[in-house]
Amino acid sequence: MNTDKSIWVKDLTKKFGDFTAVDAISFEVGKGEIFGFLGANGAGKTTAMKMLIGISKPTSGAAMVAGYDVFHQADLVKQNIGYMSQKFALYDDLTIKENARFFGGIYGLTNTEIKSKTQQLITDLGIQEVVNQNVGSLPLGWKQKLAFSVALLHEPKIVFLDEPTGGVDPITRRQFWEMIYKQAHNGTTIFVTTHYMDEAEYCDRVSIMVDGRIDALDTPAQLKKQFDAESMNEVFLKLARK
Amino acid sequence: MSIKIENISKSYNKGKVQALQNISFEVQPGELFGLIGPDGAGKTTLFRILTTLLIADSGKASVMNKDVVADYKYIRNQVGYMPGKFSLYQDLTVEENLNFFATIFGTTLEENYDLIKDIYVQIEPFKTRRAGKLSGGMKQKLALSCALIHKPEVLFLDEPTTGVDPVSRKEFWEMLKRLQQKGITILVSTPYMDEAALCDRIALIKDGKILKTNTPEQIAQDFPHALFAIRADQMYQLLSDLKAYPKTYSVYPFGEYVHFSSDDATLTGIEIIKYLTSKGHQNVVIQPIKPDIEDIFMELS
Numbered sequence: 426m427n428t429d430k431s432i433w434v435k436d437l438t439k440k441f442g443d444f445t446a447v448d449a450i451s452f453e454v455g456k457g458e459i460f461g462f463l464g465a466n467g468a469g470k471t472t473a474m475k476m477l478i479g480i481s482k483p484t485s486g487a488a489m490v491a492g493y494d495v496f497h498q499a500d501l502v503k504q505n506i507g508y509m510s511q512k513f514a515l516y517d518d519l520t521i522k523e524n525a526r527f528f529g530g531i532y533g534l535t536n537t538e539i540k541s542k543t544q545q546l547i548t549d550l551g552i553q554e555v556v557n558q559n560v561g562s563l564p565l566g567w568k569q570k571l572a573f574s575v576a577l578l579h580e581p582k583i584v585f586l587d588e589p590t591g592g593v594d595p596i597t598r599r600q601f602w603e604m605i606y607k608q609a610h611n612g613t614t615i616f617v618t619t620h621y622m623d624e625a626e627y628c629d630r631v632s633i634m635v636d637g638r639i640d641a642l643d644t645p646a647q648l649k650k651q652f653d654a655e656s657m658n659e660v661f662l663k664l665a666r667k
Numbered sequence: 668m669s670i671k672i673e674n675i676s677k678s679y680n681k682g683k684v685q686a687l688q689n690i691s692f693e694v695q696p697g698e699l700f701g702l703i704g705p706d707g708a709g710k711t712t713l714f715r716i717l718t719t720l721l722i723a724d725s726g727k728a729s730v731m732n733k734d735v736v737a738d739y740k741y742i743r744n745q746v747g748y749m750p751g752k753f754s755l756y757q758d759l760t761v762e763e764n765l766n767f768f769a770t771i772f773g774t775t776l777e778e779n780y781d782l783i784k785d786i787y788v789q790i791e792p793f794k795t796r797r798a799g800k801l802s803g804g805m806k807q808k809l810a811l812s813c814a815l816i817h818k819p820e821v822l823f824l825d826e827p828t829t830g831v832d833p834v835s836r837k838e839f840w841e842m843l844k845r846l847q848q849k850g851i852t853i854l855v856s857t858p859y860m861d862e863a864a865l866c867d868r869i870a871l872i873k874d875g876k877i878l879k880t881n882t883p884e885q886i887a888q889d890f891p892h893a894l895f896a897i898r899a900d901q902m903y904q905l906l907s908d909l910k911a912y913p914k915t916y917s918v919y920p921f922g923e924y925v926h927f928s929s930d931d932a933t934l935t936g937i938e939i940i941k942y943l944t945s946k947g948h949q950n951v952v953i954q955p956i957k958p959d960i961e962d963i964f965m966e967l968s
Binding site: 464465466588592593594596597602621623625626627645646656658661662665 | 707803804829832833835920922923965
């Protein structure tokens with residue numbers, strides 16, 4: 426078993442009755458890599474991701490995430506990863522500080538750690554003047570950047586981002602990717618799903634799921650070559666519509 | 668005029684949140700009009716005012732020449748509205764939902780079957796399934812079918828493609844074009860800037876204000892800077908070096924390229940390559956390009 430990989434997946438499968446949602450997928454993600462996890466709606470992305478973050482038990486196959494087995498060490502997986510989704514990120518009716526304290530507590534940080542990390546986060550994002558506002562009153566772009574920072578509070582080795590930039594304005598969307606780059610540069614592994622195909626280009630490698638299987642996996646440049654396409658959008662359309 | 672909006676303003680929380688500020692634009696009969704902007708721009712508030720579900724603080728709006736406040740009953744009967752949030756009955760089946768909406772509007776599924784046939788055939792195999800159990804794509808098709816069941820003259824679609832993958836988005840827009848050809852006026856909102864090009868005219872909206880209204884082509888022509896797409900081996904370094912370049916007006920990553928604009932209209936690609944080569948960049952590719960809607964949106968923001 427390869428342990429220097431952040432994520433190691435072998436024949437991972439999930440069945441719901443007769444329906445195979447994830448069909449024996451295999452891949453590896455290296456440390457500090459930005460890995461784009463793409464696919465059409467219903468292709469099985471969410472189901473696969475749920476297994477990787479330890480909240481859904483696979484039917485068969487094997488997967489190691491952050492050095493832990495998703496079958497038998499799901500709790501350790503959860504403790505050692507960060508997770509952020511567009512649908513649920515932070516509590517709207519808590520302030521920035523309260524959210525940070527809550528999530529820091531969940532991840533077992535000490536009060537002193539929470540204090541210093543929250544202060545760091547506030548300085549990095551330049552949000553000093555709104556720290557005591559409810560998160561719900563902040564613009565969406567701020568919220569998403571804040572949610573990303575909170576997901577990193579316990580310094581996980583891997584962070585899973587589920588459509589982190591959906592609906593975000595174009596400038597903030599780019600600022601968000603700069604944060605991702607910086608974090609990956611510092612050695613955090615990034616596992617990200619998106620429907621923006623220009624964002625697929627920012628990933629080191631990209632996998633594309635079709636009907637529960639991974640039908641393509643490579644760097645964006647190689648995928649474009651392989652599918653004789655001008656852009657990742659074209660690659661996606663060719664694969665998902667065949 | 669199919670839709671006319673004059674100086675509409677709306678605030679929430681006793682004026683603390685200004686959702687719309689003096690919005691005005693018009694939509695012609697038969698037009699496919701796009702309201703393009705990120706979350707929180709005020710798109711849904713405007714849709715709710717136009718569909719008579721919310722009253723503006725000030726300003727006037729009319730749909731099919733009827734006032735949204737005085738003639739709300741007429742408008743409710745004549746327009747189709749697909750809200751951004753899935754709002755059908757989750758515990759009714761596909762067929763039951765359609766029949767329910769048909770009955771409400773005093774019609775039947777058969778009467779206007781022509782209009783929804785294209786869309787409905789794709790969900791017909793699941794007609795006995797509860798709406799709550801459908802996939803996202805199927806929910807969207809059912810919601811559109813329900814919004815069309817009474818053959819509306821004007822169709823309001825609030826972010827129909829949000830969270831939808833690129834393939835399904837493309838199919839959805841093909842469906843909209845076919846509906847337009849049947850004479851339906853469509854006002855559609857989207858946070859996806861690339862969808863702007865598929866509309867006859869668009870309004871760009873941000874923080875409750877309209878930034879610009881025109882055809883996508885005309886808006887692109889109004890871009891005031893020379894624009895280049897640039898690529899090199901080290902993209903992250905390329906971005907920082909261009910940010911530090913004195914002739915730079917703006918530089919943003921755009922997929923495998925960065926888009927670079929300059930105030931200096933005489934600036935040539937060769938000059939930029941010289942600068943980048945002096946910074947140690949290799950395999951620099953540069954080409955002048957036309958702006959897309961995202962370039963313009965960022966310029967106006």
